[in-house]
Amino acid sequence: MTTWTLATALLSHWRRRPLQFGALLSGLALATALWSGVQAINAEARASYARAAIALDQNGLANLVSPNGGSLPQSAFVRLRRSGWNVSPVLEGDYRFGTTRLRVIGIEPLTMPAEAQTVDLGNAGDLLSFISPPGTLVVSPGTAEKIRGQTDLALRVSDRMLDGAAFVDIGLAQSLLRRDGELSRIVIAENQRPGLEPFGALVPALTVREPNAQTDIEQLTESFHLNLTAFGLLAFAVGLFIVYSTIGLAFEQRRPTFRTLRCLGVSLRVLAVLLLAELVLFALAAGAVGVAIGYLVASLLLPGVAATLEGLYGASVPGTLSLRPEWWLSGFAIAMAGTLVSSAQSLLRLMRVPLLAVAQPQVWGRSSQAGRRIQVLAAAALLALSGALLLWADGLQAGFGILGCLLLGASLLLPAVLSGFLTVMQRTSSGALVTWFCADTRQQLPGLSLALMALLLALAANVGVGTMVSSFRLTFVGWLDQRLAAELYVAARTEPEADRLRAWLATKVESVLPISSVDAEIRGQSMQIFGVVDDPTYRKHWPLIAGLPDVWDRVASGEGVLVNEQFWRRERLRIGDQLDLANDWKSTVVGVYSDYGNPKGQVIAGINALTSRYPQVSRLRYGLRVQPDQVADLRASLSGEFGLPPDNIVDQAALKEQSRRIFDRTFLVTGALNIFTLGVAALAMFLSLLTLSEMRLPQLAPVWAMGVTRRDLALLELLRPLVLWLTTFIAALPLGLALAWVLLAVVNVEAFGWRLPMHIFPYEWVRLGLVVLAAAVVSVFIPLRRLAGLAPSELLKVFASER
Amino acid sequence: MERYICAIVLILAAMVIALRNLSKSYETAEGRLEVLRGIDLDLGAGDSVALTGESGSGKSTLLHLVAGLDRPDSGEIVVGGRDISKLDDRGRAAYRRTEVGLVFQQFNLVPSLDVAANLAFHAKLAGRHDPAWENELVERLGIGPLLTRYPEQLSSGQQQRVAIGRTLAARPGLVLADEPTGNLDETNGDAVLELMLSLSKGTGSTLLMATHSQRLADRLDRQLHLRSGKIT
Ligand SMILES: Nc1ncnc2c1ncn2[C@@H]1O[C@H](COP(=O)(O)OP(=O)(O)OP(=O)(O)O)[C@@H](O)[C@H]1O
Numbered sequence A: 001m002t003t004w005t006l007a008t009a010l011l012s013h014w015r016r017r018p019l020q021f022g023a024l025l026s027g028l029a030l031a032t033a034l035w036s037g038v039q040a041i042n043a044e045a046r047a048s049y050a051r052a053a054i055a056l057d058q059n060g061l062a063n064l065v066s067p068n069g070g071s072l073p074q075s076a077f078v079r080l081r082r083s084g085w086n087v088s089p090v091l092e093g094d095y096r097f098g099t100t101r102l103r104v105i106g107i108e109p110l111t112m113p114a115e116a117q118t119v120d121l122g123n124a125g126d127l128l129s130f131i132s133p134p135g136t137l138v139v140s141p142g143t144a145e146k147i148r149g150q151t152d153l154a155l156r157v158s159d160r161m162l163d164g165a166a167f168v169d170i171g172l173a174q175s176l177l178r179r180d181g182e183l184s185r186i187v188i189a190e191n192q193r194p195g196l197e198p199f200g201a202l203v204p205a206l207t208v209r210e211p212n213a214q215t216d217i218e219q220l221t222e223s224f225h226l227n228l229t230a231f232g233l234l235a236f237a238v239g240l241f242i243v244y245s246t247i248g249l250a251f252e253q254r255r256p257t258f259r260t261l262r263c264l265g266v267s268l269r270v271l272a273v274l275l276l277a278e279l280v281l282f283a284l285a286a287g288a289v290g291v292a293i294g295y296l297v298a299s300l301l302l303p304g305v306a307a308t309l310e311g312l313y314g315a316s317v318p319g320t321l322s323l324r325p326e327w328w329l330s331g332f333a334i335a336m337a338g339t340l341v342s343s344a345q346s347l348l349r350l351m352r353v354p355l356l357a358v359a360q361p362q363v364w365g366r367s368s369q370a371g372r373r374i375q376v377l378a379a380a381a382l383l384a385l386s387g388a389l390l391l392w393a394d395g396l397q398a399g400f401g402i403l404g405c406l407l408l409g410a411s412l413l414l415p416a417v418l419s420g421f422l423t424v425m426q427r428t429s430s431g432a433l434v435t436w437f438c439a440d441t442r443q444q445l446p447g448l449s450l451a452l453m454a455l456l457l458a459l460a461a462n463v464g465v466g467t468m469v470s471s472f473r474l475t476f477v478g479w480l481d482q483r484l485a486a487e488l489y490v491a492a493r494t495e496p497e498a499d500r501l502r503a504w505l506a507t508k509v510e511s512v513l514p515i516s517s518v519d520a521e522i523r524g525q526s527m528q529i530f531g532v533v534d535d536p537t538y539r540k541h542w543p544l545i546a547g548l549p550d551v552w553d554r555v556a557s558g559e560g561v562l563v564n565e566q567f568w569r570r571e572r573l574r575i576g577d578q579l580d581l582a583n584d585w586k587s588t589v590v591g592v593y594s595d596y597g598n599p600k601g602q603v604i605a606g607i608n609a610l611t612s613r614y615p616q617v618s619r620l621r622y623g624l625r626v627q628p629d630q631v632a633d634l635r636a637s638l639s640g641e642f643g644l645p646p647d648n649i650v651d652q653a654a655l656k657e658q659s660r661r662i663f664d665r666t667f668l669v670t671g672a673l674n675i676f677t678l679g680v681a682a683l684a685m686f687l688s689l690l691t692l693s694e695m696r697l698p699q700l701a702p703v704w705a706m707g708v709t710r711r712d713l714a715l716l717e718l719l720r721p722l723v724l725w726l727t728t729f730i731a732a733l734p735l736g737l738a739l740a741w742v743l744l745a746v747v748n749v750e751a752f753g754w755r756l757p758m759h760i761f762p763y764e765w766v767r768l769g770l771v772v773l774a775a776a777v778v779s780v781f782i783p784l785r786r787l788a789g790l791a792p793s794e795l796l797k798v799f800a801s802e803r
Numbered sequence B: 001m002e003r004y005i006c007a008i009v010l011i012l013a014a015m016v017i018a019l020r021n022l023s024k025s026y027e028t029a030e031g032r033l034e035v036l037r038g039i040d041l042d043l044g045a046g047d048s049v050a051l052t053g054e055s056g057s058g059k060s061t062l063l064h065l066v067a068g069l070d071r072p073d074s075g076e077i078v079v080g081g082r083d084i085s086k087l088d089d090r091g092r093a094a095y096r097r098t099e100v101g102l103v104f105q106q107f108n109l110v111p112s113l114d115v116a117a118n119l120a121f122h123a124k125l126a127g128r129h130d131p132a133w134e135n136e137l138v139e140r141l142g143i144g145p146l147l148t149r150y151p152e153q154l155s156s157g158q159q160q161r162v163a164i165g166r167t168l169a170a171r172p173g174l175v176l177a178d179e180p181t182g183n184l185d186e187t188n189g190d191a192v193l194e195l196m197l198s199l200s201k202g203t204g205s206t207l208l209m210a211t212h213s214q215r216l217a218d219r220l221d222r223q224l225h226l227r228s229g230k231i232t
């Protein structure tokens, strides 16, 4: 017999069962797609963090900094240079070009070590224009687009630049940021002459900061990517389950063919090699489709992911996907690995099981009593571990550990719970049909349990993440109302204009609230310090979480400051703690306020305290309190009087609307991934039911023969998955709430630094329940139609044929 | 309750079966296969009748028709004064539920139910669940130790006894058996047949049994032979 004849004999199985074939390929393709899609998104984000790291200081070189995080004098740099150290000065700060805020990084190209040079200024002409007035901004193409026309400075575009940042000459940076003679840090090159005088003797006031292994952004966004990976893994596992069960069934159904071939003299090795080749072929085909779909999914999701990362962490990621060949390769690799893993058991059985053993497709996937007991024990252990982690561990990893153990434990427990429920129903019912219905459903559980577990996970994730996002939204909207108390926000273009504006406003509005801030480094973190005037607006509206009773008096008198929640939690501060705000500025923490959506730490001080330390602080922006019905008039006269562009006058409603839009966009990805996962779980359920429906006849025929109509049987067949879907849904509700609680109270606190109150949204459950019901009905539709169209002769065959 | 009374009435009415000019054919790849060509047959209440014939002569086909599992091409199947071939799906299901008991060649127990539940299944469907009678059957069939097992954990002989028990537990007026001892050795087969005969006599059921074995056929009241689609 030639190999070709053999191959056709094996492949003919799939031709006769196109549905099974479709299930196999679509399961494999979906698993690959979601996996490689998530990988693509993560890779794109990581690539842009790497770009950010190169641009912003984190280039693997050590730096000299001031221990309290303030700025350092330029003289320190001069002293080091004179004594022979190979060092280079850097000054960083935020600067507004029109409406665009840029991170301005002032460098000195001549002394900058080669390792740290992001942008090549080697060309003499370029170098000259960079360092000589008026100066050049080196920016990314996207940034160039935004600030063109907003500045007189020359622009140079570099692909290697990060969006939102600009390289300038250090002199220009000092004048833009109004920090003459100041530096943020001094970069230390790797190659130094031997025998130099140590830093301690030269610049005793400064400390060396060793390079970070991981960039700040990477650390911050770790949880987000972990989340995404978890979703990808979940979907991958669900997809693989489809593959696993289809391959298992197909092998079992082909056992007679294998037996015949073996009897005809085909060796076990040839047979195994052929089957393996068949699987590899499928993996390649499905892998190609999967990677293509994965690319599509990733490019659809990436803008949303970019928005999330921007909104939550301030990380800038481009919204477009670049096609990388390594994804194709890794996509194929994962498809191949998935196929091999899910077919290993079947192949092993083929090698081990004796030649003449009877094929038992009905028993396929039925687990043993012992297996079930192990599963329940493992579930209990995981749930206990989750509880232990909750009590005794902390950190983001522990948070995800709690989640993982909880979800896995609960899903392992599900089949036992369902089986117990059905046993009780069966025991307590006296009707023959109800008894049969329960017993029969229980018997099908092993074949469905993986799909049901996947469904439970997807539903719980849906309820949990949905509850978290909705709770967050509710809190966020309430918080916005407090935080955006001023009716109108206005920004002057220059300081003189700001002075005129203040004078003009004094008679026109109830109060003028300056919005002035400086960047600072406090306790090693990059922070903002805001100055506020003493105004009833703050006393009435500001969202304080904790504080002394007279907190605003203390802030106004300059005696104390407020900190935002994330900084408070990160540093484990307490009311009354001392804080080093700048070189000679110490203050006491007197209160904490919530500050959602801000990746950075923040401090609020009295305006006088701030301006006395930072006399040059920009005073361009103001919040204005007026009667709501005067907003439109004031707006009109402001733009009439000062000719301010529309972007510089924003009213509260527009600002809230914009914030809400950003918020919703931020959680778009989460929603999309939720739906994907649910979709895959539903598909798994559908395919399992379809597979099982092929084996239903021997179960149904005797019952039919004893006088149950085909219509009643069909109704029971419809009821069965509905019961399973709905009990799984009900089980998913408490699990989802537990998940939401862990997300809100543990993971969010670790990841973002804020804790949110949990709200419950039963209406959303009803909606999810309806979706589940619809999916359940769809999932039984094909098997049911098959059954309804069943001719008595089909059922009769059961009585005639060999078992 | 109503159904229950109805059933009792039906049993009490002498079960008379009359087949008139019954024909059945199958469409096959080689064309039309005429299996039964005009069968005429009368059975009285409490009769026990053996149906013999070569393999493929149509014994199972005939039993399936009488059981209301399939429809004839033409002819009448009158049971208890009513032509069951004219009934709709629901009517035939009710007929199977309350009036007929089937013992198949392959036993065909319900795989998901244990022996006890299998035994009570048909009786419950028929609305004639009678624990005392079931206990007696269990006793006489010797399946007491098997009650909590599942069909796949039983030998052929054990399954066979459960299948017979299931049928008799429902006290059907008509018992149809398709080679019920085909999978058993001679001694076991004889014992099972003996049991079935005495039990169905006890309930006053009519028994129609297809068999290959002349020896078994001799033990019944009457014998019919199927050849070329006719009864000879
Ligand atoms: N559904 C069907 N479609 C086509 N032909 C059928 C079908 N069922 C039975 N036959 C054919 O009808 C004929 C009679 O079959 P039947 O099963 O009634 O025979 P039997 O007497 O019971 O045989 P055995 O003693 O082997 O059980 C056979 O030739 C069989 O191949």
Ligand SMILES: [Mg+2]
Pocket: B059, B060, B061, B178
């Ligand atoms: Mg037969």
